Amino acid sequence: MTILRKIDVADMEDIAIGGAVLGxxxxxxxxxxxxxxxxxxxxxxxxxxxxxxxxxxDALVVPVCMMGAPTxxxxxxxxxxxxxxxxxxxxxxxxxxxxxxxxxxxxxxxSTTPFVVAAxxxxxxxxxxxxxxxxxxxxMVTFTLSGVSATPxxxxxxxxNSLVLxxxxxxxxxxxxxxxTIEMGGSxxxxxxxxxxxxxxxxxxxxxxxxCAKVGETLRSARAAHADPVAALAxxxxxxxxxxxxxxxxxRRTEGGFARGKATxxxxxxxxxxxxxxxxQNEFLIAEKDGTVLATTPDLIxxxxxxxxxxxxxxxLKYGQRxxxxxxxxxPLWRTPEGIKLVGPRYFKYDRDxxxxxx
Amino acid sequence: MTILRKIDVADMEDIAIGGAVLGxxxxxxxxxxxxxxxxxxxxxxxxxxxxxxxxxxDALVVPVCMMGAPTxxxxxxxxxxxxxxxxxxxxxxxxxxxxxxxxxxxxxxxSTTPFVVAAxxxxxxxxxxxxxxxxxxxxMVTFTLSGVSATPxxxxxxxxNSLVLxxxxxxxxxxxxxxxTIEMGGSxxxxxxxxxxxxxxxxxxxxxxxxCAKVGETLRSARAAHADPVAALAxxxxxxxxxxxxxxxxxRRTEGGFARGKATxxxxxxxxxxxxxxxxQNEFLIAEKDGTVLATTPDLIxxxxxxxxxxxxxxxLKYGQRxxxxxxxxxPLWRTPEGIKLVGPRYFKYDRDxxxxxx
Numbered sequence: 126m127t128i129l130r131k132i133d134v135a136d137m138e139d140i141a142i143g144g145a146v147l148g149x150x151x152x153x154x155x156x157x158x159x160x161x162x163x164x165x166x167x168x169x170x171x172x173x174x175x176x177x178x179x180x181x182x183d184a185l186v187v188p189v190c191m192m193g194a195p196t197x198x199x200x201x202x203x204x205x206x207x208x209x210x211x212x213x214x215x216x217x218x219x220x221x222x223x224x225x226x227x228x229x230x231x232x233x234x235x236s237t238t239p240f241v242v243a244a245x246x247x248x249x250x251x252x253x254x255x256x257x258x259x260x261x262x263x264x265m266v267t268f269t270l271s272g273v274s275a276t277p278x279x280x281x282x283x284x285x286n287s288l289v290l291x292x293x294x295x296x297x298x299x300x301x302x303x304x305x306t307i308e309m310g311g312s313x314x315x316x317x318x319x320x321x322x323x324x325x326x327x328x329x330x331x332x333x334x335x336x337c338a339k340v341g342e343t344l345r346s347a348r349a350a351h352a353d354p355v356a357a358l359a360x361x362x363x364x365x366x367x368x369x370x371x372x373x374x375x376x377r378r379t380e381g382g383f384a385r386g387k388a389t390x391x392x393x394x395x396x397x398x399x400x401x402x403x404x405x406q407n408e409f410l411i412a413e414k415d416g417t418v419l420a421t422t423p424d425l426i427x428x429x430x431x432x433x434x435x436x437x438x439x440x441x442l443k444y445g446q447r448x449x450x451x452x453x454x455x456x457p458l459w460r461t462p463e464g465i466k467l468v469g470p471r472y473f474k475y476d477r478d479x480x481x482x483x484x
Numbered sequence: 485m486t487i488l489r490k491i492d493v494a495d496m497e498d499i500a501i502g503g504a505v506l507g508x509x510x511x512x513x514x515x516x517x518x519x520x521x522x523x524x525x526x527x528x529x530x531x532x533x534x535x536x537x538x539x540x541x542d543a544l545v546v547p548v549c550m551m552g553a554p555t556x557x558x559x560x561x562x563x564x565x566x567x568x569x570x571x572x573x574x575x576x577x578x579x580x581x582x583x584x585x586x587x588x589x590x591x592x593x594x595s596t597t598p599f600v601v602a603a604x605x606x607x608x609x610x611x612x613x614x615x616x617x618x619x620x621x622x623x624m625v626t627f628t629l630s631g632v633s634a635t636p637x638x639x640x641x642x643x644x645n646s647l648v649l650x651x652x653x654x655x656x657x658x659x660x661x662x663x664x665t666i667e668m669g670g671s672x673x674x675x676x677x678x679x680x681x682x683x684x685x686x687x688x689x690x691x692x693x694x695x696c697a698k699v700g701e702t703l704r705s706a707r708a709a710h711a712d713p714v715a716a717l718a719x720x721x722x723x724x725x726x727x728x729x730x731x732x733x734x735x736r737r738t739e740g741g742f743a744r745g746k747a748t749x750x751x752x753x754x755x756x757x758x759x760x761x762x763x764x765q766n767e768f769l770i771a772e773k774d775g776t777v778l779a780t781t782p783d784l785i786x787x788x789x790x791x792x793x794x795x796x797x798x799x800x801l802k803y804g805q806r807x808x809x810x811x812x813x814x815x816p817l818w819r820t821p822e823g824i825k826l827v828g829p830r831y832f833k834y835d836r837d838x839x840x841x842x843x
Contacts (some may be wrong), residue, residue: 284652285652289650290646299666308663
């Protein structure tokens with residue numbers, strides 16, 4: 126087994142920043158997950174990041190993640206061992222040892238949570254995930270497109286309750302896990318989508334954890350060199366700068382466990398007299414300039430502070446912030462008809478078709 | 485093993501009537517459960533009813549039941565094999581064969597559902613249950629008073645979804661199972677409270693399924709003999725006649741998955757010029773005559789049609805019905821401080837103490 130690199134305490138700073146950028150405004154703030162991962166690495170040692178191609182075809186790979194409302198996940202900290210409880214319980218259900226840890230969602234808080242389990246278990250962590258970004262529901266992973274069942278799945282809370290789910294579809298997994306998570310107080314820890322190494326090679330969005338680290342490193346280096354961090358970031362991601370402006374209006378409501386809303390941005394500099402409207406539902410999903418759709422989910426839309434390049438989440442948008450809107454193409458797995466059906470604008474109840482973002 | 489009696493298709497008629505009487509107005513109409521049990525007995529043969537004292541101390545006994553809103557349970561029929569799925573899945577979780585089936589709740593629909601599993605599995609059914617009546621929540625069983633954990637528990641729906649729960653308390657089992665049941669469409673099938681024969685001997689309310697059969701038989705015989713069915717029923721149960729009157733007013737609301745409300749009954753004959761007020765929450769919980777509390781939960785309060793003695797559920801109360809209110813003492817297990825805490829008036833948010841019904 127060849128290790129891509131060892132991830133140590135300091136590396137988690139970069140990865141958490143990268144997770145927030147791939148989080149496209151949602152997925153929960155990686156701050157808490159970073160602290161958990163750093164503590165686990167201090168206790169158990171660095172995490173070995175491994176390319177998915179290194180897996181044996183018959184290896185057992187299991188993604189772990191945190192589920193719940195981002196606001197709750199930040200305030201109601203896990204005790205620390207719930208993720209390991211879920212992981213070990215799933216191992217027991219599967220009746221065999223798990224060979225590697227996988228990241229379900231490389232955007233937001235879940236870009237860091239798998240490091241906790243990889244450190245504590247001493248297992249390698251696959252460099253990749255099931256989204257290449259953040260999405261709000263459990264079935265919204267490339268694993269679903271590859272026909273992987275989300276169950277058997279184990280869901281644990283901070284009190285010591287646990288559930289093993291076995292469902293007829295990944296959409297049903299989402300429904301039942303969501304109901305349990307809400308009852309558990311708004312957040313829970315999961316181990317799910319157990320899959321073979323063979324399937325993982327097809328289903329995983331590759332390289333996304335390395336990319337997270339690279340994002341953090343790029344922003345840090347650019348700032349140290351007094352270069353433009355946003356330009357450096359856009360260059361790394363292959364992102365377009367869609368807009369530059371100030372937040373003029375924000376409309377937010379909590380509906381069905383989602384933070385839904387719209388933000389209106391008034392252009393500055395070369396965007397003066399132009400208006401960008403952003404629709405979000407945890408994540409930024411649609412960017413529309415003066416009536417023209419510029420980008421839609423599943424392509425990635427992220428807002429960063431104009432000067433520092435620091436990513437801004439949908440729940441921290443404030444009147445007057447000067448932000449740059451970046452957008453870049455999603456992984457090709459999402460651009461299939463099945464992918465668009467699972468995570469395109471219409472799934473989120475917007476009356477719009479997917480408009481693929483060009484180069 | 486000595487069998488008390490064999491329960492055949494025709495016996496289920498009496499048992500269902502008895503289940504409605506012990507249902508104290510709630511627990512769901514046993515009609516659907518009766519049909520399911522009769523079909524299972526036709527297919528697999530009669531059910532052997534066994535006294536709990538016949539169990540080996542190290543036998544494994546498992547109660548099964550249906551969970552959900554009574555109205556939904558009646559309209560959304562189980563496909564038939566979900567109960568067996570839950571039962572067999574729990575057997576797998578326990579890693580050993582189950583030796584006998586137990587009834588969780590002898591009142592309402594769950595007085596009949598265990599017959600389905602007993603018939604299909606060929607296992608004996610214990611003559612008894614965990615309530616001696618109906619109650620709305622999973623933790624409200626004498627098993628809880630004996631320190632039996634509700635989990636591991638298996639919960640199945642009609643679509644093929646299943647959950648294995650492992651919780652820190654029986655109150656948490658109720659919360660998580662309730663959330664899942666609501667998401668599953670309002671009804672689910674459970675196998676839970678796995679216990680040893682030794683524990684069952686202490687924890688079970690004995691003889692309640694025989695009593696159900698006897699109730700049905702008593703009403704049937706009295707009517708055939710042109711005797712007074714209500715008097716015969718009261719005599720069998722050791723019940724007091726609290727009141728005789730007509731329903732004058734009903735107030736109903738659905739709150740937190742419960743059918744809550746009040747009924748006002750205006751007296752006839754010797755109760756002329758008197759008024760009875762009944763508080764219910766699925767089951768009848770408090771009977772109060774002209775400001776004086778006559779009976780409260782956990783003692784049993786049941787309304788029957790004055791002429792036929794047929795039990796009336798809280799959801800079928802109608803203006804003008806002429807009904808007799810019966811009340812009789814609950815099993816002594818409920819009259820302990822722990823019992824009153826679990827199912828007394830204050831648990832149901834009534835500002836009243838338990839008033840034990842005299843002889």
